[in-house]
Amino acid sequence: xMRPRQVLSREEWTAMAxxxxxxxxxxxxxxxxxxxxxRDEEVxxxxxxxxxxxxxxxxxxxxxxxxxxxxxxHDLWGHQAAGGIDARPWLDHGRWALSAxxxxxxxxxxxxxTPEFQFDDDVDQVPLGPVLGGIQPASxxxxxxxxxxxxxxxxxLGYTHRGCLTLIRGKSPRAAARFAARLAGEATVAHALxxxxxxxxxxxxxxxxxxxxxRDVMLEVERAATLLDVAASVAEAAGLDGVATRFAxxxxxxxxxxxxxxxxxxxxxxxxxxxxxxxxxxxxGAAIDRALVALAAELPALAMPGLAGxxxxxxxxxxxxxxxxxxxxxxxxxxLPEGPVSAALPVASGEGLGFASAPGGPVWHWxxxxxxxxxxxxxxxxxxAGFQALEVAMAGAPAEDLALVRASFGLSSAGADL
Amino acid sequence: xxxxxxxxxxxxxxxVTEPATAxxxxxxxxxxxxxxxxxxxxxxxxxLAILHIDAGSCGGCELELRAVVRAVxxxxxxxxxxxxxxxxxxxLLVTGAVTRNMVEALELAHAxxxxxxxxxxxxxxxxxxxxxxxxxxxxxGAGTTVPVDLLISGCPPAPERILAGxxxxxxxxxxxxxxxxxx
Numbered sequence: 087x088m089r090p091r092q093v094l095s096r097e098e099w100t101a102m103a104x105x106x107x108x109x110x111x112x113x114x115x116x117x118x119x120x121x122x123x124x125r126d127e128e129v130x131x132x133x134x135x136x137x138x139x140x141x142x143x144x145x146x147x148x149x150x151x152x153x154x155x156x157x158x159x160h161d162l163w164g165h166q167a168a169g170g171i172d173a174r175p176w177l178d179h180g181r182w183a184l185s186a187x188x189x190x191x192x193x194x195x196x197x198x199x200t201p202e203f204q205f206d207d208d209v210d211q212v213p214l215g216p217v218l219g220g221i222q223p224a225s226x227x228x229x230x231x232x233x234x235x236x237x238x239x240x241x242x243l244g245y246t247h248r249g250c251l252t253l254i255r256g257k258s259p260r261a262a263a264r265f266a267a268r269l270a271g272e273a274t275v276a277h278a279l280x281x282x283x284x285x286x287x288x289x290x291x292x293x294x295x296x297x298x299x300x301r302d303v304m305l306e307v308e309r310a311a312t313l314l315d316v317a318a319s320v321a322e323a324a325g326l327d328g329v330a331t332r333f334a335x336x337x338x339x340x341x342x343x344x345x346x347x348x349x350x351x352x353x354x355x356x357x358x359x360x361x362x363x364x365x366x367x368x369x370x371g372a373a374i375d376r377a378l379v380a381l382a383a384e385l386p387a388l389a390m391p392g393l394a395g396x397x398x399x400x401x402x403x404x405x406x407x408x409x410x411x412x413x414x415x416x417x418x419x420x421x422l423p424e425g426p427v428s429a430a431l432p433v434a435s436g437e438g439l440g441f442a443s444a445p446g447g448p449v450w451h452w453x454x455x456x457x458x459x460x461x462x463x464x465x466x467x468x469x470x471a472g473f474q475a476l477e478v479a480m481a482g483a484p485a486e487d488l489a490l491v492r493a494s495f496g497l498s499s500a501g502a503d504l
Numbered sequence: 505x506x507x508x509x510x511x512x513x514x515x516x517x518x519x520v521t522e523p524a525t526a527x528x529x530x531x532x533x534x535x536x537x538x539x540x541x542x543x544x545x546x547x548x549x550x551x552l553a554i555l556h557i558d559a560g561s562c563g564g565c566e567l568e569l570r571a572v573v574r575a576v577x578x579x580x581x582x583x584x585x586x587x588x589x590x591x592x593x594x595x596l597l598v599t600g601a602v603t604r605n606m607v608e609a610l611e612l613a614h615a616x617x618x619x620x621x622x623x624x625x626x627x628x629x630x631x632x633x634x635x636x637x638x639x640x641x642x643x644x645g646a647g648t649t650v651p652v653d654l655l656i657s658g659c660p661p662a663p664e665r666i667l668a669g670x671x672x673x674x675x676x677x678x679x680x681x682x683x684x685x686x687x
Contacts, residue, residue: 181604187640216609217557219588221569224558224606245605246560249639264635271564271660315567318574334574335520338663341571351662352564498563 091121091132091437099135100143110145112450113155114464115163117190122152123439123450123466132439132452137165144170151474158504161244162251164189174202177244177504187252205230209237212485216245225473225499231485239480239488241473246503254463259285259359259431259453262460266451267354270467270501272315275301275308276444277465277501278357280451285359287438288455291431295423297361304344304353304362305442306415307374310381311340312445313408316496320397321390323493329388336381343377346370361428371419378412385409395487396479400494407445433458444468446496467501521578528672532654536676539653540620541683548594548620549681551583552674555593555617559610559649560642561600564660565627569599571663572670584670590616595673598646601629601636607649614650622673623652626666628659 094102108126115121119134120142135142144167145152156167157176164186167173178185180198205211205228212229215222224245230238250269254262259282266281267274279301286293293301314337321330341351347370348356356363385408390401435458440451447468454462476495480488558566573579573586587593590613602610614621625646628634633644646652656669 177605179605181607182640184640216606217555217590217613219555220586221556221566221573222558223561223563223566224600224609245603245609246558246562246600247603247605247641248560248601248636249641250636252641253636253639268562268564268635268659271562271567274562274564312567315570319570331520331575334571335576338571338574338576345662352567352660354564354659498566500562 089129089131091134093119094133094135096135096138096143099133102133103143103145104148106148110149110152110155111448112464112466112470113145113152113159114452114466115159115165116454116462117163117188120159120165121452121464123452130439130441130450140164141166141168143168146171151471154470154474162186162188162504164193177247179244187249188255203228203240205238208232223497223499225497227488229480229485229488234485236480236483236485236488239477241477243473243499243503246500248504250465250504251463254460256459258458259455259460262463263358264355266465267357269465269504270444270469270498271352271354272312272496272498273308273444273446273449273467273501274352274354275304275357276442276449277451277467278355279305280440280442280449281453281465282357282359283440283442284438284451284453285431285440285455287440288436288453289432289434289438290436291360291429293361293429294426296365296425297427297429299418299422300362300366300427301357303371303374303415303418304348304356306411306418307340307344307378308353309411309443309445310378310408310415311337311344312496313404313411314340314381316445316493317388317390317401317404317408319493319496320393320401320490323490324390324393324397326390326392329390332384332388336377336384339377339380340374343370343373346373358428360431361426363428365427371422375416375419378416382409382412385412395483395491397490397494446472446498465504469497469499469502472497473499473502520575521581522576524582528668528675532669532672533675533679536654536673537679540676540680548677550674550678552594552622552670552677553585553587553592554595554597554670555587555590555613556597556599557606557610557613559598559600559606559630559646560603560636561627561629565599565630568660568663568666569597569626572666577663577667579667579670582671582674584674590614591618593617594620594677595622595624596650597624597626598630598650598652599626601633601639601642602644602646602649603642605641607643610646610649622654622677623650624654624656624669624673625652626656626669627661628657631655631657634659
């Protein structure tokens, strides 16, 4: 799947930074290098360059989506993005007892303070969050409003930063999988799977066919359940309570079937490096199949009339995605291979990249193992792109649309907060 | 599908809300009522308004909280609802290990609530920091920042468990209100 990581000289990196192609998927660092994951002809390309004099040439002047990654790299490792378009802090709100926690020598604590939002003078700023009411992830949304229109929305994240990367460092892949599974709850299977694949890629470990099939079943069951949760939230925000009830009912049925099969409603910790934690309970596959059949039968009738704009477009993508998940999972369940469900992981060194398709978009994990211990790791969640998409969608939109548009993106900040 | 057919199907299919099986645990109710009594606090009767704060959650507890609110468990039929501001919240419901970046928001919300300021920690992270204990970025469970009245453990706790905990809180509050009014 992956081409070997390329280490670029300063000149090569600068040349790459000056071209908009290939587009950026993720940017992160370790104590010595910065790493950029690029999407080159649908194949991921991982390139690195050494950090010199505490910095590296920024990607954000040409690829604006790199700006928040650069701010994160600065806050966690202390590396400066030279020439970057935004040098404000991102994860570090000045509340930690130290700065650059992942650097070889962390620094003194940063000064606490509210980040500066840059809006034109004639725009009214409306602050929302981090406590948003209802049942919402912690995030701060700053609306720049003129009359009843949103001129610009800027998201400020980092409130749920738990230090996941630091907690993973130094652990074995099996021990660290618990943290990957808790990066973002609505995509716990996808993150555990991408993490396991990265570890298996690093160690050239083959996973038994039955485990591969069960993993894909779990991934599709998670997709169906999570997208049903998002669809229910959209229907609630649009005032379509009857449809919301049906989405919620099916979501609950799918979660219960997952519980019957794997012993956990969210299937947390069920995917582990080398395979899956345990084979499904007897009758578990049948329980999942029943829930999916009932869902597929009613789904075509669950239209959401009256949605417009981004909410409508999101719903139009989401319902076919639920149908696709049902179809894939049922196909896998019908042809499950027999055999063991996990393989032992060798204790060795190496680097690996893992991918999984989460309900909200692609998930990428990268890690480097040093004699069986994780020396360096990064986990990229679709929330990085999702909040930027929300900002684009809300520019020029009526302020009253925010709740509905926000619901239609199904955003959770935890995945990007690390 | 025509509106008539949809209506007919709804009538035939019946309600999706399940009978209330998650009973409030008697010992938990007694202990909570004792806490309210010791604090000299009046109860609130048969209704609770909850403000949810994500203090550093992965989002798993939120999935289950939304399930508790929605049709199958239907939290509102017990008189428990989620609100948008601490100014009229009876209960602060905390999820997640408390991140240092959320400490101030949590303290401000707690300070803005009217008495008796009940606090519930939902999920292993909010109970004691869970797997994130010891990180530079978290202080630990909700109790490191605000006084906690009820712990609901689980990663995440299943909807029945959350429902049983919240009903125990409602029961204790109602019992206390009756005791105060009969004096």
